[in-house]
Amino acid sequence: MKNIENMQLYLIRLGEISLKGMNRRLFEKQLKANIKIKIHGYHNLIEREKGRIYLYVDQSCPEELVYNTLKTTFGVVGFSKAVVCEKNFETIVEQAKSLIEREPFSDGTGTFKVEARRADKSFPLNSYQIEANLGGVVLDRYPEMKVDVHKPQKVLYVEIRDSAYLYTTPVSGPSGLPVGTAGKGLLLLSGGIDSPVAGYRMASRGLRLDCLYFHAYPYTSEQALQKVKDLAMILAKWNIGISLFVVNFTEAELWIKEHSNEEEHTLMMRACMMKVANRVAQKRNCQVLVTGEALGQVASQTLEAMCFTNSMSERPVLRPLVGMDKQEIIDLSRKIGTYETSILPFDDCCVIFSPKHPLVKPDTDVETESFKNMNIEELLDKCVEELQEFQFSYKV
């Protein structure tokens, strides 16, 4: 640790990134850039060391901004605020008092210990005395906490070397890989529970996302569009800004209704979505599509239906939720903050286009023929030409 005067210091732990061998530098560089974007406007400096990085930020930068940044930046496994101060016990106590006002101590519960290391043997208190004294400081502030020297939930670390160094057990970050290290994908974002979670999962593996929404106004309402915008805004903090493209899909849906058999409507709609999505992906340099499909969840998500939709896409379709059950997906959507928005009662795919008895085991060759027979390509071109774009910044 370096003493950079008048700057706040954070220790950031990296996990997987540090295992990436030759690519490690690249991953660290992207992580550094991703953190800097979110705290830009405040003077900052990042130093790297194997397995961790040190972030120095101007005193004027709100701590909340730094905490929220690090909690939403993939690649950060954990982080702790640290202080470097003079080797004077009163100063150390003052600094310890201020550190325990913050996470993870700030909820005042659970077990803890103080772990002191005295490399400078001339310091008047030995490790045990430092630990006992600072343990008392913690208990005075949080009488409900209990000392546990074997398996504490929280630790206050003190190192006495050239200066005194204090920091606490790391607050958890989201882990994963820095956004931007895995290329770009186009997320088919509906207003439902699944697709925002799918986007989150892929962003956590380093994929940078654009979003695409198929809107069928007036059959789907303005509120349904607003809901998708709100979801995109939530994803923007993980993705570090996001672009949402909105397709006016009404004419295409009406065309499908008129030119295909009722039990094929959903399949034809999904085929059209794939066609349009591939064209948008081409424009936006996205190598893959991402959807929120899970095997067997609804009629259009049987293996046969997925095989058919795949055959309509030139690009690979990533389905990160394919093997998850609904409850797992709901739990994750609660955790990332999209659930409350997703359950608002505005339907994304209008019920008038959903057949009563959809084909659940479609034959790809037969459906490909049906798709051709609809002659809908020109209308799909128009959808792409009239695309609307909305941008959301990375507000943390």
Ligand code: ATP
């Ligand atoms: P979700 O909860 O994500 O809406 P779902 O369980 O309702 O999914 P479907 O309606 O079959 O399932 O949609 C499957 C996937 O297709 C969605 O996860 C999403 O990726 C995409 N999708 C569906 N409708 C739309 C739409 N209107 N705009 C963009 N993508 C859509």
Ligand code: MG
């Ligand atoms: Mg849906």
